Amino acid sequence: MDTKMKKEFVQALREIIREEAVQNRPVVIDGLGRFETVHEEQVQKKMKNGDVVMMPPKETLRLVPEKERRS
Amino acid sequence: MEYNELIGEIVRKSGLTEEDVREQIRQLVDQIEETAEAGKALEIRGMGMFYLSAKGELVFDASDELAMEINYRYAGMEPVMITPGSSRRKETPSSPPGGDEVEQTLSELFGEETDEKESEEGSGPEEPEALNTTTGKEKTSEIPEEPEEKKKETSTAGTAKKKKPATKRPMPKPRERKRGWFRRKKKERDPIRHLIKTLITIVILGILFHFTLEELKDRGIITDEPLMKTEVKPLPEPPKIEEGPWYGMYGTVEPFDQYHTIALHAVSNRSRADELVGDLRSEGYRGVLSSVEHPEHGTLWRISIGQFETEADARRSAMFLPEPLRQNIFVAEILTP
Numbered sequence: 232m233d234t235k236m237k238k239e240f241v242q243a244l245r246e247i248i249r250e251e252a253v254q255n256r257p258v259v260i261d262g263l264g265r266f267e268t269v270h271e272e273q274v275q276k277k278m279k280n281g282d283v284v285m286m287p288p289k290e291t292l293r294l295v296p297e298k299e300r301r302s
Numbered sequence: 303m304e305y306n307e308l309i310g311e312i313v314r315k316s317g318l319t320e321e322d323v324r325e326q327i328r329q330l331v332d333q334i335e336e337t338a339e340a341g342k343a344l345e346i347r348g349m350g351m352f353y354l355s356a357k358g359e360l361v362f363d364a365s366d367e368l369a370m371e372i373n374y375r376y377a378g379m380e381p382v383m384i385t386p387g388s389s390r391r392k393e394t395p396s397s398p399p400g401g402d403e404v405e406q407t408l409s410e411l412f413g414e415e416t417d418e419k420e421s422e423e424g425s426g427p428e429e430p431e432a433l434n435t436t437t438g439k440e441k442t443s444e445i446p447e448e449p450e451e452k453k454k455e456t457s458t459a460g461t462a463k464k465k466k467p468a469t470k471r472p473m474p475k476p477r478e479r480k481r482g483w484f485r486r487k488k489k490e491r492d493p494i495r496h497l498i499k500t501l502i503t504i505v506i507l508g509i510l511f512h513f514t515l516e517e518l519k520d521r522g523i524i525t526d527e528p529l530m531k532t533e534v535k536p537l538p539e540p541p542k543i544e545e546g547p548w549y550g551m552y553g554t555v556e557p558f559d560q561y562h563t564i565a566l567h568a569v570s571n572r573s574r575a576d577e578l579v580g581d582l583r584s585e586g587y588r589g590v591l592s593s594v595e596h597p598e599h600g601t602l603w604r605i606s607i608g609q610f611e612t613e614a615d616a617r618r619s620a621m622f623l624p625e626p627l628r629q630n631i632f633v634a635e636i637l638t639p
Contacts, residue, residue, distance in 0.1 A: 236326060236329060236330065236333075237316070237318065237322070237326060239315075239316035239317060239318060240312065240316050240318060240322075240323065240326040241346060241348075241349070242315075242316070242348075243311075243312045243315035243316040244312060244330075244349070245346070245348055245349045245368065246315060247303070247308065247311050247312065247315065248349070248368075249368060249371050249372065251303050252372045253371070253372060253374070256303060257303070258303045258308060259303065259304050259305050259308065260305065260308065260327060260330075260331065261305045261327075261331075262327075262328070262331040263330075263331045263334065263360075264360065266362070268372065275384065276381075281385075281386075282383055282385065282386055283383070283384040283385040284381045284382065284383050284384065285381065285382040285383075285384055286381050287376050287379035287380065287381065287382075288376055288379075289373050289376055290372050290373050290376075291364075291369075292350070292362070292364040292368065292369065292372055293361075293362060294352075294360060294361065294362035296359060296360040298360075
């Protein structure tokens with residue numbers, strides 16, 4: 232199988248995913264799944280050493296796979 | 303963005319043909335599939351890493367760059383320590399605040415790579431997976447190569463996942479508690495010595511007070527005479543309450559010349575009247591027996607209760623009579639001749 236990936240393609244794909252994620256819109260790739268952002272609220276966390284830390288909110292990019300796999 | 307839109311957008315951005323883009327996507331998906339099925343991770347530099355989780359699900363971890371760009375609106379926001387833990391308070395200066403344990407926890411919370419993920423596969427050192435695994439030339443020509451340091455890190459990991467550059471977030475420094483200047487060490491005190499010191503202090507103070515008082519008396523500032531002389535006058539004797547007849551509902555009949563009373567019955571038989579009055583008096587009431595001349599029935603004997611100064615007093619007291627006595631009552635004024 233020829234696995235050559237073109238740099239222009241990778242850069243364009245990355246840029247599109249980033250732009251869509253910033254606008255909180257999913258990106259669907261057939262055969263792979265859907266990239267979407269998940270918002271995590273600001274929360275208090277207690278560390279293992281007892282510190283209580285206020286964690287800032289953040290957006291996490293995750294992939295919702297199209298296929299179900301079994302290990 | 304749907305798939306067809308994505309194709310068009312990549313064509314526009316990359317300048318490739320649509321067929322090329324579709325082929326590239328197909329290759330990308332196949333490569334991810336193959337790598338994941340092999341239990342390895344595929345990293346696309348600048349984008350992220352694809353691998354299979356322990357549950358067998360395909361997982362994508364965005365790269366630090368991409369994650370940072372997505373979180374641009376939260377730029378500059380760092381974890382803020384609210385309460386330092388007890389172990390942190392006990393830390394010595396030699397151990398830096400926010401040790402490895404805390405950093406690891408923060409990394410977990412922020413989704414950074416840790417060594418735990420890297421140990422999913424225990425095989426020996428492997429060449430890190432890249433998009434192009436056919437030849438080294440292809441890899442270098444089409445995919446941006448990783449830095450040497452990163453390569454070393456990933457090659458030594460020998461696992462399905464690669465180690466990311468160590469971009470650990472700065473930990474907030476805990477407040478350092480100043481000690482020493484406000485906390486005195488408790489000295490061990492000898493109780494006997496402490497008692498002797500206290501007694502000596504009391505004696506000295508007493509002597510000083512005595513001499514000071516004498517000195518003030520000699521100067522006439524303090525005298526034994528009281529400053530204010532107050533004459534204690536005997537309290538006036540309370541007025542004597544004259545004992546005499548008093549009004550009321552209870553007790554014995556007093557010799558008033560004029561009074562008001564609560565009339566209950568009127569009977570013609572004197573013995574019957576005495577009997578009724580006797581019953582009232584036995585119950586504690588002030589039973590009053592008086593005679594009334596009637597034009598038709600002759601002399602009638604009226605049985606009444608209480609002696610009151612005014613008619614209002616009599617009416618007010620009548621309200622407190624029990625029910626059988628309260629029926630058909632009236633207040634009458636009696637004038638004794």
